[in-house]
Amino acid sequence: MKKSVKKIVKLLAQLSPLIMIGIMAVLYITKFRHMTLEQLLTYTPSEPAAAAVVILLMYALKSMSFFFPMMLIAAASGAIFPIYIAIPLNLLGIIVMSTFPYLIGRYVESEAVDRLAEKHEKISLVKEFSRDRHFAGAFFLRIISCLPYDIVSLAMGSLRFDYRKYIAGSFLGTAPGFILTTIMGSAITEPLSPEFIICAVIEIIIMTVTFVIYRNHRKKKQ
Template identity: 35%
Template sequence: MTKEKIKRFSVTFLKLIPIMALLGFIIFILTRRDKITVDYILSYMPDNLFLAIGSIFCLYAIKSVSVFFPLIVIKIAVGAMYPPLIAILINSIGICISFLIPYFIGRRSKGEHTQKLAEKHPKVAKILYPNEDKQFFICFLLRSIYFLPSDIVSMFLGARKIPMHKYLAGGLFGMMPSIITTTLMGSSIKDISSPMFWVCGILTILFSAISYVIYFIYSKKKSTKRGSEKE
């Protein structure tokens, strides 16, 4: 084997290391998906600060293309690991990471794929299509309605070529109430009798309920408007 071939092989091998590591991490998560809790995540976090934060971001990346464990578990675990302000910052960056992967998948998809998504997820399409000119607002609204599947929302917005800065800013703003409350739940999880834990838990449930109300009112308003236009 010539030196040139050895060099090319070495470069290729080095490029594959991160991919193989990520695949191994994904397999590890998927084989333990029924056991993933806050304590489980905390028990596997490295002591090194940068490695721990990197692991958290990997979890967010995996979550963006997986339904095997709830996002709230990651946010609470981060809240339990770090001071509130730092934890909110880490969770905010993690949320942005989870937004980006399906967004880029959507941007690369063809029109037929978008049409199939619209047929399979009419609730998302019902909000998105009439408001594409209000890009920041629609990103905010879709993230405020928590029961809509995050990965599908991201792919839709990517497929419709929403500018990334509006996509991230609107989406993060819409998710911020949930990020703050679940992070603070994590910071007080060691004492579940504390007022902060219960207040944040109630607020998390309340925000979810409000998101249903927002969707109901918005859908009813759009239906009434379409009915008036037909008349």
């Protein structure tokens, strides 16, 4: 009897994060799927401290929705705050956004990642780094952006990546794009300004280079 109760409790503990993710996904699809930057800004208070808290909460909620575009939050932060506040705030958001799904992944059996890898070839990239290259794996998969951010976090948590190496790699791999998007957000009302255009060009270059790196990596594996 006690064993069956323990099994039920363990099952509920494993399922509860997935149920929460499902609820957040439904909420996103029904309420926020077509949200624009202007609409997102209406959810932020005018008081700076309260607005900063709301931005961080958005990052936390994004980490459990698996769909909400994180760059939209970064751009909103850039539009609301001076650049010297927006950039540190968004960098803190990276840590928040990376930590929550990682912790959820700790409750998910690694067999679930195996099943995902069988259906989706790109998931196998996470497993390639699961033995001893935790920092390199987190950095590489963030910088090439070939998989949904939260799926990677969940898988790395499930595969027991070392948290310090995982968070350091995730931070360094995500920060360049976030900084550029923050600057673009601060110049969103002037899309033809030098700041906006330069950041957009650098963003395109990063995307192109990382795509080439990913293609070459896959060719070597084949």
